[in-house]
Each structure stands twice: as C-alpha cells, then as structure tokens.
Amino acid sequence: MQGLGNDFVVFDGVRQQIEVDAALVQRLADRRFGIGCDQILLVEPPRSPDTDFYYRIFNADGSEVEQCGNGARCFARFVRDQGLSDRTVIPVGTAAGAIRLYLEADGQVRVDMGAPVFTPSRLPFAADAETPDATYPLDIAGKIYQIGAVSMGNPHAVLLVDDVSTAPVATLGPLLEQHPRFSRRVNVGFMQIVTPAAIRLRVYERGAGETLACGTGACAAVVSGRQRGLLAERVQVTLPGGTLRIDWAGQGQSVWMTGPAVRVFDGEIEH
Numbered sequence: 001m002q003g004l005g006n007d008f009v010v011f012d013g014v015r016q017q018i019e020v021d022a023a024l025v026q027r028l029a030d031r032r033f034g035i036g037c038d039q040i041l042l043v044e045p046p047r048s049p050d051t052d053f054y055y056r057i058f059n060a061d062g063s064e065v066e067q068c069g070n071g072a073r074c075f076a077r078f079v080r081d082q083g084l085s086d087r088t089v090i091p092v093g094t095a096a097g098a099i100r101l102y103l104e105a106d107g108q109v110r111v112d113m114g115a116p117v118f119t120p121s122r123l124p125f126a127a128d129a130e131t132p133d134a135t136y137p138l139d140i141a142g143k144i145y146q147i148g149a150v151s152m153g154n155p156h157a158v159l160l161v162d163d164v165s166t167a168p169v170a171t172l173g174p175l176l177e178q179h180p181r182f183s184r185r186v187n188v189g190f191m192q193i194v195t196p197a198a199i200r201l202r203v204y205e206r207g208a209g210e211t212l213a214c215g216t217g218a219c220a221a222v223v224s225g226r227q228r229g230l231l232a233e234r235v236q237v238t239l240p241g242g243t244l245r246i247d248w249a250g251q252g253q254s255v256w257m258t259g260p261a262v263r264v265f266d267g268e269i270e271h
C-alpha cells in the first residue's frame with residue numbers, strides 16, 4: 001500500500017498468526033532482494049475494549065516504533081478492503097495510544113492523530129526545560145540550528161528552510177536523526193513556509209531515510225509552525241509524494257490529518 005508514495009507492506013495478523021522480527025522486516029523491506037517498503041504494518045486484534053484493532057509499525061531498518069500517519073490511513077483502507085471491518089469510523093490502539101480513523105465518502109481517510117506532546121523528556125529529547133515555542137538550539141557538527149521538538153506519539157525535529165528543494169536533507173538528516181540529545185533517534189522535517197496556510201516539507205525518517213511523505217512529520221511540522229506563530233489552523237502540506245491537509249486548533253487539541261490511501265497489490269509470502 002502507499003500513502004503519497006510512503007509505502008508499506010501490510011499484514012493481516014487477525015486471521016493469521018504472524019511473528020515479526022527485525023531480520024524479517026529488513027529482508028522484506030529491502031528494495032532489491034525483498035518486496036521493498038518504508039515500513040511494515042501489522043494489523044492485530046484489539047488490546048482494549050474501546051478499540052477494534054491494534055496497529056504495529058516497523059521501520060525498514062527493523063526497529064518497532066510508536067506511530068505512523070500515512071500508515072494509519074492505509075490501515076483503515078486495508079481493514080475495509082480485506083473485510084475485517086465494515087465500519088467507517090475505526091478506533092485503533094497503538095503504542096502511542098488510541099487513534100480514530102474515518103473513511104470518508106470521497107475515498108480520503110481522515111485521522112484523529114491525538115494531541116501533540118512538547119515535554120522534551122517524552123520525545124525523548126535532552127533539554128533543561130520546555131520552551132514556550134518548543135524550539136531549541138542544537139549543535140550539529142559545530143553549527144547551531146534552531147529546531148522545533150514535537151512528539152506525535154513518535155519524535156520529530158522540525159527545521160525551517162528557505163527552499164526545501166535545496167535543503168540539506170541527505171547530509172543534515174542522518175546527523176540529526178542520530179543526534180545524542182535524541183536518545184531514541186528522531187524523524188527530521190525540513191519545512192518551507194509558503195504562506196500561513198501552505199508549507200512544503202521533506203522528511204528524513206528515523207529508520208527509513210528520506211521518504212516521499214511522512215504523515216506524522218506533516219502533523220509535527222504544522223504544530224511546530226503554529227507554536228512559532230507562523231501558521232494558520234488549516235494547512236496544506238506539500239510533500240514530494242503529494243499533499244496532505246492538516247488541521248490543529250491548538251494546545252491540548254487533536255491534530256487531524258486528511259489524505260489518500262492506496263492498495264497497490266495483494267500477495268502471499270512463502271516461508
């Protein structure tokens with residue numbers, strides 16, 4: 001499946017027993033020797049009575065993580081297409097808490113991603129104290145960059161750039177992803193503000209490298225832009241793979257993400 005070109009192998013772990021480990025994920029995610037994907041998603045039975053499913057996410061490098069926005073939209077499309085659910089509103093448990101997926105009449109999927117978290121220790125990010133705009137100076141290879149630090153269930157660092165097309169994603173991305181102040185690594189967003197209602201964004205993802213789109217990255221960028229007083233409540237986020245709509249009313253409120261989710265092919269894996 002794919003959401004704006006951020007691609008996934010999705011497993012039905014409700015009807016079949018599946019053991020996923022890092023070696024299997026790395027093998028399947030390999031674009032030359034495997035199927036190829038940015039993340040592997042696992043649909044599992046619910047772990048609490050207020051949810052219909054449990055959603056697990058593995059990066060291409062084998063690491064299991066807390067949240068994935070584009071994957072959440074694909075998750076909704078998958079459980080409907082596979083006949084695992086006939087609902088249009090689907091509550092789903094994740095390692096980062098419950099989210100709600102809404103299958104819209106026009107084919108788009110809208111997701112209540114929950115409220116962002118700014119407390120540095122909850123990303124985790126090493127900082128003396130939380131700042132009002134959630135930005136922090138960070139020394140990267142001897143140069144100071146001002147980054148926004150936001151958790152959308154998973155950790156994000158957001159940098160402002162003048163032009164995303166020339167942003168140093170391939171060089172600065174990995175240095176920031178592995179920065180020692182982010183003890184569990186971090187997803188790195190490079191955000192260009194076009195107008196208060198439109199941004200361009202590229203994301204160097206933890207455990208996957210630069211992807212064509214990152215849903216939680218889009219949410220984190222809009223939240224960080226709003227915390228800095230630069231963005232409106234509704235923002236069109238243009239990523240290399242397409243456009244997402246992100247809505248965030250402010251502190252304590254859920255971030256809403258709306259966009260497409262596409263099944264590319266079905267298959268069986270022999271083992």
Ligand SMILES: N[C@@H](CCC[C@H](N)C(=O)O)C(=O)O
Nearest residue numbers: 068069070154206214215216
């Ligand atoms: N592509 C995703 C995010 C996947 C997880 C991320 N790389 C992490 O390690 O937190 C999205 O659409 O949000």
